[in-house]
Amino acid sequence: xATLLIRGGRVIDPAQNIDRIDDVxxxxxxxxxxxxxxxxxxxxADETIEAGGLIVAPGLVDMHxxxxxxxxxxxxxxxxxxxxxxxxxxxxxxxxxxTEPPIxxxxxxxxxxxxxxRADTCNVFxxxxxxxxxxxxxxxxxxxxxEAGAVAFSDDGAPVYDAELMRRALEYCRMFDKPILAHExxxxxxxxxxxxxxxxxxLLGLPGMPAAAEDVMIGRDVTLTEATxxxxxxxxxxxxxxxxxxxxxxxxxxxVTAEACPHHFTLTDESLRGFDSNYKMSxxxxxxxxxxxxxxGLVDGTIDCIATDHAPHAREKKMLELDxxxxxxxxxxxxxxxxxxxxxxxxxxxxxxxxESLSTLPARILGINxxxxxxGAVADVTLIDPERSxxxxxxxxxSKSVNSPFHGWTLRGRxxxxxxxxxxxxxxx
Amino acid sequence: MPAATFDRESVPPQWQHRHLLDLERLTPDEVRLLxxxxxxxxxxxxxxxxxxxxxxxRTIVNLFFENSTRTRTSFSLAAxxxxxxxxxxxxxxxxxxxxxxxxxxxxxxxxxxxxxVVVRHATPGTPHLLSQYLDVGVINAGDGPHEHPTQGLxxxxxxRERRGDLRGVTVGLVGDISHSRTARSNLWxxxxxGAHVILCGPPTLVSERWREIGVEVSHDLDAIIPxxxxxxxxxxxxxxxxxxxxxxxxxxxxxxxxxxxRLRRAKPDLxxxxxxxxxxxxxVTAEVADCGQxxxxxxxxxxxxxxxxxxxxxxxxxxxxxxxxTVRQERIx
Numbered sequence: 001x002a003t004l005l006i007r008g009g010r011v012i013d014p015a016q017n018i019d020r021i022d023d024v025x026x027x028x029x030x031x032x033x034x035x036x037x038x039x040x041x042x043x044x045a046d047e048t049i050e051a052g053g054l055i056v057a058p059g060l061v062d063m064h065x066x067x068x069x070x071x072x073x074x075x076x077x078x079x080x081x082x083x084x085x086x087x088x089x090x091x092x093x094x095x096x097x098x099t100e101p102p103i104x105x106x107x108x109x110x111x112x113x114x115x116x117x118r119a120d121t122c123n124v125f126x127x128x129x130x131x132x133x134x135x136x137x138x139x140x141x142x143x144x145x146x147e148a149g150a151v152a153f154s155d156d157g158a159p160v161y162d163a164e165l166m167r168r169a170l171e172y173c174r175m176f177d178k179p180i181l182a183h184e185x186x187x188x189x190x191x192x193x194x195x196x197x198x199x200x201x202x203l204l205g206l207p208g209m210p211a212a213a214e215d216v217m218i219g220r221d222v223t224l225t226e227a228t229x230x231x232x233x234x235x236x237x238x239x240x241x242x243x244x245x246x247x248x249x250x251x252x253x254x255x256v257t258a259e260a261c262p263h264h265f266t267l268t269d270e271s272l273r274g275f276d277s278n279y280k281m282s283x284x285x286x287x288x289x290x291x292x293x294x295x296x297g298l299v300d301g302t303i304d305c306i307a308t309d310h311a312p313h314a315r316e317k318k319m320l321e322l323d324x325x326x327x328x329x330x331x332x333x334x335x336x337x338x339x340x341x342x343x344x345x346x347x348x349x350x351x352x353x354x355x356e357s358l359s360t361l362p363a364r365i366l367g368i369n370x371x372x373x374x375x376g377a378v379a380d381v382t383l384i385d386p387e388r389s390x391x392x393x394x395x396x397x398x399s400k401s402v403n404s405p406f407h408g409w410t411l412r413g414r415x416x417x418x419x420x421x422x423x424x425x426x427x428x429x
Numbered sequence: 430m431p432a433a434t435f436d437r438e439s440v441p442p443q444w445q446h447r448h449l450l451d452l453e454r455l456t457p458d459e460v461r462l463l464x465x466x467x468x469x470x471x472x473x474x475x476x477x478x479x480x481x482x483x484x485x486x487r488t489i490v491n492l493f494f495e496n497s498t499r500t501r502t503s504f505s506l507a508a509x510x511x512x513x514x515x516x517x518x519x520x521x522x523x524x525x526x527x528x529x530x531x532x533x534x535x536x537x538x539x540x541x542x543x544x545x546v547v548v549r550h551a552t553p554g555t556p557h558l559l560s561q562y563l564d565v566g567v568i569n570a571g572d573g574p575h576e577h578p579t580q581g582l583x584x585x586x587x588x589r590e591r592r593g594d595l596r597g598v599t600v601g602l603v604g605d606i607s608h609s610r611t612a613r614s615n616l617w618x619x620x621x622x623g624a625h626v627i628l629c630g631p632p633t634l635v636s637e638r639w640r641e642i643g644v645e646v647s648h649d650l651d652a653i654i655p656x657x658x659x660x661x662x663x664x665x666x667x668x669x670x671x672x673x674x675x676x677x678x679x680x681x682x683x684x685x686x687x688x689x690x691r692l693r694r695a696k697p698d699l700x701x702x703x704x705x706x707x708x709x710x711x712x713v714t715a716e717v718a719d720c721g722q723x724x725x726x727x728x729x730x731x732x733x734x735x736x737x738x739x740x741x742x743x744x745x746x747x748x749x750x751x752x753x754x755t756v757r758q759e760r761i762x
Contacts, residue, residue: 192671199638203453205553205574205613207671275554319532321552 002046003027004422006381009051013058014356015372024056026379029422033375049417049424051383057355058373059091059380059420061362062332064156064181064235064259064307067093067124069115070108071100076312076400078112081332082121083398084310086426088332089415091380092123092363092370093310096181097134098157104129104140109148122420123380125151125368130169130180136161139168146176151366154181156235159217161187166221170230179231179257179365182221184242185283189213194322196269196284204272206322209284215241222249225256233365234258236309238283240293247302257365258297259307262338263329263405265294271405277318277325278405281311295348298357305361308335312401330404333397336384338406340413344386351386383417390414437469439748440741448560448567449739451576452617460621463738464586470741471734474510485512487544487744492535493570494520494550499705499729500570500580504547507736513744516543531555532562539563544744548572566743574608574669577704581614583735584702585622587724588659590731591700596623601653603629603685604663604712607636608670611704612663616644627653630685633674650685654695661702662687662712682711689716700724 004026011022011034018034025032025045062085068076076084078095085093095112097103103112109126116124128150129140134157142153153173159182160166169180190209195201197208218234222245225232234246237258249256263281268288271279279285297303308331318325339358343349349357359382363371370380392409394402418426443462452460471477489508491501501517508515518538535546545566548556553575560567571577585595592598600619606612606628616626620643627645628635639646647653654660665681675681687701701713701723709715718725 199641202607202636202638203613203642205572205576205608205610275557316530320530321550321555321558323552 002422003044004379004419005045005048006051006056006383007048009054009056009383010351011056011373012352012355013373014352014360015058016374018373019352024373024381026381026419026422029379031373031375031377031379034373049383053385053387054416055351055355055384055386057382057384058359058371059418060089060336060358060382060415061092061094061366061368061370062090062308062310062335063094063305063362063366065093065095065310065332066098066312066328067095068099068312070111074314075317078115078124079119079121080398080400081310081312082116082119082124084330084332085122086418086420087398087415088334089336089382089384089418090122090332091382091418091420092125092368094125094127094151094366096127096154096156097129098155102129102134103127104132104134104145106144106148109145109150113149121425122418123370125366127152127154127181129153130155130160131165134158136165139165139172142172142176142178146178150178151368152179152181152233154183154235156181156183159183159185159187163220163224167224167228170225170228170232174228174230177231177367179233181233181235183235184214184217184221186213186216189216193284194280195272196286198269198287200269200272204275206272209282211239211241211286211290214239214283215245218242218245222246222254222256225249226252226254230255232256236261236264236283236307237294237297237303238264238286238290240290243293243297243302247297247300250302257304257361258302259305259362260294260298260303261307261309262331262335262342265291265298266338266342267405275322276405277320277322278329278403280322280325280327281309281329282327295343298343299349304365305357306335306339307362308332312399313403314401315403318403328403330397330399330401333399334392334404334406334411336415337390337392337411337413340386341411345412379419379422381419382415383419384413385416386413388412388414388416438746440745442748444742447743448556449578449743450556450560450567450569452578452581452614452621453576455621457621460582460618463582463735463742464589466738466742467582467586467731467734470737471731474734474737477510477730477733477737480510480512482512483741484508484744487513488542489513489515489740489744490538490543490546491515491517492538492546492548493518494531494548494555495571497549497571500549503729503732504570504736507733508740510733511737511740513544513740532559535559535563539565545740568739568743571610574610574613574666576614577610578614579732579735579739580611580704581618582739583728583732584611584615584661584704585618586731586735587702587727588700590727591724592658595619597625598658599625599627599656600659600661601627601629601657602661602663603650603687605634605665606630606639606663607634607674608666609663615661620644627657629653631675631681651691651694654691657699658696659700659702660687661704662707663704664706664708665711678711686711687713687717689714692717692720692722698722702728704728
C-alpha cells in the first residue's frame, strides 16, 4: 500500500469544477482525495511532492500521436515515443494506425498493447483503421477491434475518400459509441502541394494546398454525420473556414468534435520562406487569419481539444528537397510550452480551459477513464510549472527524431513531473 | 584584338553576398551593381567575345538536376571567358539515380575543392538549402517556378540598354506567371528599379493575389498593349502543370499570343522579350519574334555578360581582410 501526497499545488480538475490550492492524495495508483479530509494524515504518505507554485492537473492526454511502430522504427518506437510523451507531460497517448502494416486487426491492437506494457511508460490507447488495410475500400472489423480495445477509428494520413464508406463507418460506429477521427482533405485540390496556397506559395513558386481542400471535406463529413447520427472528430483543423463549419454544426447539435495542433495556432505559412522542410506538414501552416480563427475556436470551445499530430521522421528523410521531404513535425515535447506561451500567457484562455483541452475533453472524446482527479480515478497526474521559461533543444528530446521547427525557441510553461497510475514516471531535474 | 582591360581588382565592398539565390532579397543598389558590373564586362570583353583571366584557377561546377542547354552553356561560356575551369554535372549521370540525396552529391563535389556551384533544380528553394549545407558560393540557375535570377537580370539588362533608366517604364509579363521563375525574378528586379509591372494571362495562371505586392494584374492582353513599353512573353510550362489551366492551346494563343496584328496596336518603340525556349505560335508568332523590336538575340549575348558579372561577384577576390569572414556567415532567413 503506497501513498503519494502532492502538496500545496494549484489543483485544476475541470471535470469537477475544481481550481484551488490544495493537496492530492494517491494510494495504490488511485486518487483518494483532494484536500485534507480524505482521512490520511499528511505525515504518513510514503512519498511527498511539494507542488507549491505548480499546476496539479489530471494527466494530459494527446489523442493524435504517430508512434510509427510497427514498420518505421527508424523514426520512432512505442518506447521512444511514449518517453517523449512523458517528458511533455502526457500520461496517455492515442496512437494513429497508419503504421506498416496498419492497425486493422485484433492481433495488431494486441501488439501495440504488449509493446506499451513492456515499455512501462505512459498509457497507450489504440486508434484502429476505419478501412481494411487503410485502403479506403471496405470497413475494417470494427466490432472485433473494439473488443480488442480500440478506442476510436481513423484512416489518418489520408481521408476516408469514398463518401459511402464514410457514411457506413459513421453509422456502424454508432452501436459502439466510437468516433471517427477524420483527416479532412480533398486530394484533387491539394495534389502535389507542399504548403498552404496563398501569397507566400505564389511568391516562392511552391505548389499550394488550398484551404478549400480541407473545408470541402469537413463540409462533407459534417453533413454525413448529421445524416447518420454518428460521431465525427475533425483532426488537426487548420483553416478559418473549417472552424466556422464546425461551429455551425455544433450549433445544430451535430455530434462533432475537433482538435487543433500547437503549430497551427503558432506558425503561419510565412515560415516556409526559408524552405525548411521542418515547416512542411499536412494540413499545412496557414495564414495569420487562420491562426486567429483557430485560437478563437479554442477560446469559444468550437475546437474541443489540443492534440499534437506528433509525426516523427528520421533526420535524413527531412534533409531533402521540399517536395520530396515527408509531411509532419514532432509535437509531444513542445505542446505544453507552446500552448501556455501562445494561449495562456497571452490571456486568450485561462488555465482551467487549457487543462480541459489537454486532458478532460480528449479523454471524454475517446471514452477513456482518464482526464479527472475524481476520488477513485486512476492517479494520472501532471505537474506543470506555469512560469518556467525554457529553451527548446532538439538534442534533449526523448523522441527518436528531431524534426521540430521550434528548436531554439524560448517557451513559457513546462511539465515538471508526470505521474502515471500513481508512479512518478518523469521528473524534470 | 587587343587584350581587353577590366579596371577592378577585387569585388566591390558593396557586394556582401556569398551567393546569388534570388532577386527578391537584393536591394535596389545591389541589383544596379550587378547590372553595372555586367555592362563593364560586356565592354571589357568586346561584346562578350574576348577572355579575361579574372577567375583563373577557380573551378565552377554546373550542378543541373533539371535539363537545360542554353543556361548551362551560357554559364559555362561565361566562366571560361573569365578563365575559370568548368565541370558539368547532370543528374542523369550522377549517383542521384542510385538514391544519393542532392545534399550528399553537392557535399562530395565540394570536397573536390570547387569554388562555386551553379545549380538548377525542379524544386523551389533547393539552392537556398544547398547554401546552408555548403561552404562554397551557390548561384541559382533556376529553382522550379521560384526564381531564375540571372534570367531576370539579363532581361532587365537588355531593357536598360535600350531604355536607360527603368523608372516609369511599363513592362508587361505575359503568359504562365504561376509556373514561371523568369516572371518572379523579372518582377522583383523591375520593381526595385522603379518600373511598373503588369502581369497578364488567364486567371488560372495569373493570381489576383499578385496585387498584394504592388503589381498590376490583367487578364486582357489587348487592353494593356497600348500602355506597355516592354512585353516579356513567357513560355507556357506544360511540364509543370498538374491540371490544364486553359481549354486548348488554340484558345490560349487566340487570347494571349503576341501577333503582328497586336504589335500594330502597340507603341511604335515597344520592345519584345522572350526568355526562350519559345513556342512559336503559342506565345509569339514568327513575325513578332523576328521583328526589329525583338530583343530575343540581345538577351542571349547579354546573358553572358550578366553571368560573368555574377560569377565574378560570387567567386572573385574580396578586397580587405574583414570582408571574407562577414560574407561567409551569411544565412538566409
